[in-house]
Amino acid sequence: MSDKVIIFDTTLRDGEQSPGASLNVLEKVEIARQLEKLNVDVIEAGFPVSSPAQFDAVYRISNEVGIIVAGLARAKEIDIKKAWEAVRNAEKKRIHTFSSTSDYHILGKFGDDRYGKTLQEKRETVLKMSYDMVKYAKSFCDDVEFSAEDAGRTDLTYLSEVIEAAIEAGATTVNIPDTTGYTIPKEFGYKIAELKRRVKNIENVIISVHCHNDLGLAVANSIAGLENGARQIECTINGIGERAGNASLEEIVMALNVRKDQFSFNTEINTHEIYNTSKMVSGFTGVVVQPNKAIVGENAFAHESGIHQDGMLKNRETYEIMTPETVGVPKTKIILGRHSGRHGLKSRLIELGYTVKEDELNEVYTQFTKLADKKKEVFDDDLRVLMGDEVFKEKTHYLLDYLNVNSGTASIPTATVKIRNKGEEFADSATGDGPVDALFNAIDRALGIQNQIESYRVRSVTSGRQAMGEVIIRIRVNEKSFSGRGVSTDIIEASAKAYLQSINQYEIFKQEIEALENSEELSNAV
Ligand code: KIV
Ligand code: ZN
Numbered sequence: 001m002s003d004k005v006i007i008f009d010t011t012l013r014d015g016e017q018s019p020g021a022s023l024n025v026l027e028k029v030e031i032a033r034q035l036e037k038l039n040v041d042v043i044e045a046g047f048p049v050s051s052p053a054q055f056d057a058v059y060r061i062s063n064e065v066g067i068i069v070a071g072l073a074r075a076k077e078i079d080i081k082k083a084w085e086a087v088r089n090a091e092k093k094r095i096h097t098f099s100s101t102s103d104y105h106i107l108g109k110f111g112d113d114r115y116g117k118t119l120q121e122k123r124e125t126v127l128k129m130s131y132d133m134v135k136y137a138k139s140f141c142d143d144v145e146f147s148a149e150d151a152g153r154t155d156l157t158y159l160s161e162v163i164e165a166a167i168e169a170g171a172t173t174v175n176i177p178d179t180t181g182y183t184i185p186k187e188f189g190y191k192i193a194e195l196k197r198r199v200k201n202i203e204n205v206i207i208s209v210h211c212h213n214d215l216g217l218a219v220a221n222s223i224a225g226l227e228n229g230a231r232q233i234e235c236t237i238n239g240i241g242e243r244a245g246n247a248s249l250e251e252i253v254m255a256l257n258v259r260k261d262q263f264s265f266n267t268e269i270n271t272h273e274i275y276n277t278s279k280m281v282s283g284f285t286g287v288v289v290q291p292n293k294a295i296v297g298e299n300a301f302a303h304e305s306g307i308h309q310d311g312m313l314k315n316r317e318t319y320e321i322m323t324p325e326t327v328g329v330p331k332t333k334i335i336l337g338r339h340s341g342r343h344g345l346k347s348r349l350i351e352l353g354y355t356v357k358e359d360e361l362n363e364v365y366t367q368f369t370k371l372a373d374k375k376k377e378v379f380d381d382d383l384r385v386l387m388g389d390e391v392f393k394e395k396t397h398y399l400l401d402y403l404n405v406n407s408g409t410a411s412i413p414t415a416t417v418k419i420r421n422k423g424e425e426f427a428d429s430a431t432g433d434g435p436v437d438a439l440f441n442a443i444d445r446a447l448g449i450q451n452q453i454e455s456y457r458v459r460s461v462t463s464g465r466q467a468m469g470e471v472i473i474r475i476r477v478n479e480k481s482f483s484g485r486g487v488s489t490d491i492i493e494a495s496a497k498a499y500l501q502s503i504n505q506y507e508i509f510k511q512e513i514e515a516l517e518n519s520e521e522l523s524n525a526v
Pocket of ligand 1: 014098147148149150175177178179180210212
């Protein structure tokens with residue numbers, strides 16, 4: 001049995017399901033390019049049937065990278081067909097289909113009598129559906145992955161039957177997700193070992209594991225899976241994902257790398273690209289990496305106490321089990337300024353992992369010089385913000401044209417805004433409790449809307465006195481939340497950008513719903 005571990009990155013699919021994370025198509029394509037540099041084996045680029053934007057992202061990524069691109073599909077013909085259409089142009093493509101197998105899921109999702117009256121009958125329906133849909137996926141694509149959703153809580157005998165049926169139907173990878181992050185390592189490892197022992201022909205396919213982090217055990221469970229026969233790990237950058245997230249790619253890869261004395265497994269990950277990838281994902285998604293996060297947190301290589309610093313000076317191995325350079329943390333800070341040229345800017349951006357096309361360079365350079373005028377020293381984090389905020393931001397829907405806010409200890413805060421949307425202009429003024437409140441009121445009046453602000457967060461994302469301030473906002477419209485992020489050296493401007501972006505997310509959602517309703521095929525199938 002080979003010791004190569006296939007790294008299946010699902011940052012763009014499960015990771016994007018992280019609360020508050022949302023990526024536009026341009027950002028997804030850029031992350032996919034960076035994941036290719038990181039040298040992951042498979043990118044799960046999205047869930048094509050779920051929305052036109054998801055389809056578009058998977059389609060564009062398929063045309064962009066040379067590694068395997070997977071599209072997710074429920075065990076339904078309509079989903080599988082869409083996933084196929086989205087990945088068919090990829091050099092290497094995979095359809096990833098899944099059915100729910102635990103009793104919790106079966107009784108919840110297949111409660112209707114048409115799926116069977118008893119639990120046993122419903123289980124038979126799910127088993128047949130899994131077999132039929134893997135066969136259907138196989139009619140399009142050789143590389144088919146089947147996942148048994150909530151396998152962690154699925155009865156082992158039934159799980160073995162479903163996995164055996166999927167293999168018989170042609171699945172080339174069988175994935176065992178711990179969807180709810182419920183299992184503990186010895187239990188999860190045992191499940192994989194038993195499947196290996198019980199399921200006919202399982203030795204001819206790749207066993208994959210996909211662990212969620214609800215008990216903080218996703219990485220430990222994934223490694224237990226490897227030790228018991230799995231050879232594919234599904235994971236995300238920074239461990240982002242539904243609820244408490246997914247297994248973190250960087251933690252798994254570095255655990256296997258640093259503890260070679262314990263594991264014989266190897267991955268082909270280019271560990272030097274880990275830091276850039278982490279920064280890019282956090283910058284684009286707005287999901288902040290906790291400072292003490294293993295491998296990529298701001299403090300992961302910081303030594304605060306005197307005893308530690310002294311030990312490090314004498315011998316860095318006293319308190320460091322890997323060097324920051326191994327994961328790509330830069331040794332020295334490169335600072336650009338207003339005298340830096342186009343060439344210097346471009347090469348620094350490329351070193352940070354970004355693609356800068358010649359036709360985009362002029363615009364990036366103009367934005368850079370504006371920033372360098374405001375901030376004397378432009379750090380890597382400033383450049384990352386610039387790329388996320390200016391270059392990969394989709395310039396659609398409502399855009400801020402003009403903003404004026406007056407406030408002071410002895411005056412009523414007043415704001416005036418002008419907003420554009422495809423040639424149309426919207427302008428108005430309003431007062432408020434403070435400058436941000438006045439600003440939001442002015443935007444609401446200009447657009448004729450009234451939103452409930454669910455959360456509003458400000459933090460500084462770069463260093464120094466002229467640090468860039470990031471604002472993250474969540475609004476609630478019709479029982480659904482939409483988030484937006486804005487960055488600027490002026491937090492009022494950042495607030496306006498973030499608020500407009502959250503409104504734009506709602507506009508995009510509305511358009512997607514309309515598109516779904518207009519698609520007869522889809523409305524019949526759901
Ligand atoms: O957690 C899960 O079960 C999933 C499947 C769709 C693989 O994300
Ligand atoms: Zn998942």
